[in-house]
Amino acid sequence: MTTADLARAAADALSERTGGAAHDVALVMGSGWLPAADALGTPDHEIALADLPGFSAPAVAGHGGTVRSVQVGERRALVFLGRTHFYEGKGVAAVVHGVRTAAAAGVRTVVLTNGCGGLDPRWAPGTPVLISDHINLTATSPIEGANFVDLTDLYSSRLRALCREVDPSLDEGVYVQFPGPHYETPAEIGMVRAIGGTLVGMSTTLEAIAAREAGLEVLGLSLVTNLAAGISGEPLNHEEVLEAGKAAASRMGALLADVIPR
Ligand SMILES: Nc1nc2[nH]c(I)nc2c(=O)[nH]1
Numbered sequence: 001m002t003t004a005d006l007a008r009a010a011a012d013a014l015s016e017r018t019g020g021a022a023h024d025v026a027l028v029m030g031s032g033w034l035p036a037a038d039a040l041g042t043p044d045h046e047i048a049l050a051d052l053p054g055f056s057a058p059a060v061a062g063h064g065g066t067v068r069s070v071q072v073g074e075r076r077a078l079v080f081l082g083r084t085h086f087y088e089g090k091g092v093a094a095v096v097h098g099v100r101t102a103a104a105a106g107v108r109t110v111v112l113t114n115g116c117g118g119l120d121p122r123w124a125p126g127t128p129v130l131i132s133d134h135i136n137l138t139a140t141s142p143i144e145g146a147n148f149v150d151l152t153d154l155y156s157s158r159l160r161a162l163c164r165e166v167d168p169s170l171d172e173g174v175y176v177q178f179p180g181p182h183y184e185t186p187a188e189i190g191m192v193r194a195i196g197g198t199l200v201g202m203s204t205t206l207e208a209i210a211a212r213e214a215g216l217e218v219l220g221l222s223l224v225t226n227l228a229a230g231i232s233g234e235p236l237n238h239e240e241v242l243e244a245g246k247a248a249a250s251r252m253g254a255l256l257a258d259v260i261p262r
Helices: 004-018 034-038 093-102 158-164 188-194 205-213 240-259
Strands: 025-029 045-048 065-074 075-081 109-118 127-136 172-177 197-202 217-227
Touching: 004 045, 004 093, 025 093, 025 240, 034 240, 045 075, 075 158, 093 109, 093 205, 109 127, 109 172, 109 205, 127 158, 127 197, 127 205, 158 217, 158 240, 172 205, 172 217, 197 217, 205 217, 217 240
Parallel strands: 025 075, 025 109, 109 217, 127 172, 172 197
Antiparallel strands: 045 065, 065 075, 109 197, 127 217
C-alpha cells in the first residue's frame, strides 16, 4: 500500500467515524500544547489514532494519541493530539502520515505547533513564536522520487499576518529541526545561531514539507519552553520544559480559537 493509499484509507476511516463531516483545517498539537486543544471547544468526535490505518499508539502513554473533530466558528477542525516524532524510528512516512491523512480528508490548511528551545534570551519559557521559515537538519525528506517541490513562503505569510492581527506582540523565528531525541550541545546551538536559526526542535519541518507537497497552506507556531542549550548555563530538564509549555498553551489556545475561524 502506498503512503497515499494509507492516507486515503485513514481519511475514509475518519469520515466514517465523524459522520462524513467535511473538515477545513487540521491542527497538530505538539508537546505541551494539549491544554490549548481544549480552548478550541468540545469535540463532536474523539477517535484513538491507533484505531485508524497507519497510525500507532502514542509513544508516551497518556500523552495524546487521539484526533478530535471540533467546530471552531465556521470551520470544522481535525485536531491531532500528539504526533509521531522522527526519533521514534518509525520512518519519515509515519511522521507525516497525519498531515497526509488530513490532506486526503480535504483540509486546505494545517497548523503545526511544537514545543521548542529558543536562542533569543528575550523569549522566556512560555513565549509563542510564529515560524517564518525552517532549516531541516534531519538530512531526509518525506517526498520520494524526482518531485522537486518549491518551499518558498512555506510558512504562509498570509496566516502569519492574520496571527499578528490577533496578537501584534508575536515574534517570528527560524525553526531548526534536529533528529533528536537528545538535545543539542552548546556548540551545536552556536552552529544554529551561525546559520540563522532561532528556534530548535525535533519535529515540524518534515510535516511542513509533506503539507506543501499536498498543496496545503501551512502555519507554524512554536512555544519556547526552554532556552536552548548553553544559553542559560543550566542543564535542560524535560519535565520543566513541558510544565512551561502547559502554562502558556492555554493562552495559545485562545489565539488559535481566534485565528482558525478567519
Ligand atoms: N531539539 C530540541 N528540541 C526541543 N524540544 C523542546 I520542548 N526543547 C527543545 C530543545 O531545546 N531542543
